[in-house]
Amino acid sequence: MILTAPVMHYLAGLVGPSDPLLAEMQEHAEEESIPVVQPETGRLLEVLATATGAQRAVEVGTAIGVSTLHLARAGAHVTSFEVDELRHQAARGYLARAGLADRVDLRLQDATEGLATLVPPFDLGFVDGPKQGYADHIEQIVELLRPGGLLLVDNVLISGTIATGVPAGPWTSDHIERMRRINQRLTTHPRLLSLISPVGDGVAIAVRR
Numbered sequence: 001m002i003l004t005a006p007v008m009h010y011l012a013g014l015v016g017p018s019d020p021l022l023a024e025m026q027e028h029a030e031e032e033s034i035p036v037v038q039p040e041t042g043r044l045l046e047v048l049a050t051a052t053g054a055q056r057a058v059e060v061g062t063a064i065g066v067s068t069l070h071l072a073r074a075g076a077h078v079t080s081f082e083v084d085e086l087r088h089q090a091a092r093g094y095l096a097r098a099g100l101a102d103r104v105d106l107r108l109q110d111a112t113e114g115l116a117t118l119v120p121p122f123d124l125g126f127v128d129g130p131k132q133g134y135a136d137h138i139e140q141i142v143e144l145l146r147p148g149g150l151l152l153v154d155n156v157l158i159s160g161t162i163a164t165g166v167p168a169g170p171w172t173s174d175h176i177e178r179m180r181r182i183n184q185r186l187t188t189h190p191r192l193l194s195l196i197s198p199v200g201d202g203v204a205i206a207v208r209r
């Protein structure tokens, strides 16, 4: 058993916000209870986008732009969907301050509708929007990815409740059942080669066959 609580705390302690702007964004998110990727998840996105040389990325759930910034900073052009206008505007401000405004297409639009308008191929897709939309957004992104493209999905371990089956914090029995079905789908999907990694709140990493 390597994934004990002390090990997880140690790993989380190794990766903090890597610059003052990201630190400010994390603080903003905490103050307003806006869920954003954990620092180690942001780092994972940036590592994978850099390693794969992703040029075109698509994201569901911009919030205030933390994960968008990690992907854009890795060199990708990111199309990202958000339905909350205040968050969308905040993301615009942060990405502009990071000097990355020309690397992002931030859309104030429902992701299901927006994804349906995109033209493939994309190199990378990140699903981090409403949990009830995960199943559809994953299938939509599989259609948009090029063979060899990466699909990343956040919160697939939902604070560990996925394994205990016991609702906790924001995660209800409905979330647990839904996410179990999603993980089953991801790991047996005929067009994906997938792995569930325990980084952050659990990140599925899949390559489109």
Ligand SMILES: C[S@@+](CC[C@H](N)C(=O)[O-])C[C@H]1O[C@@H](n2cnc3c(N)ncnc32)[C@H](O)[C@@H]1O
Pocket (backbone or CB within 6 Å): 035, 036, 037, 060, 061, 062, 063, 064, 065, 066, 067, 068, 081, 082, 083, 084, 087, 109, 110, 111, 112, 128, 129, 130, 133
């Ligand atoms: C977990 S947060 C995204 C965090 C962001 N990826 C980050 O790490 O910086 C999920 C976001 O999805 C947005 N959202 C909810 N329903 C949506 C929809 N139908 N289409 C697009 N975004 C949606 C929420 O407003 C929320 O800001």
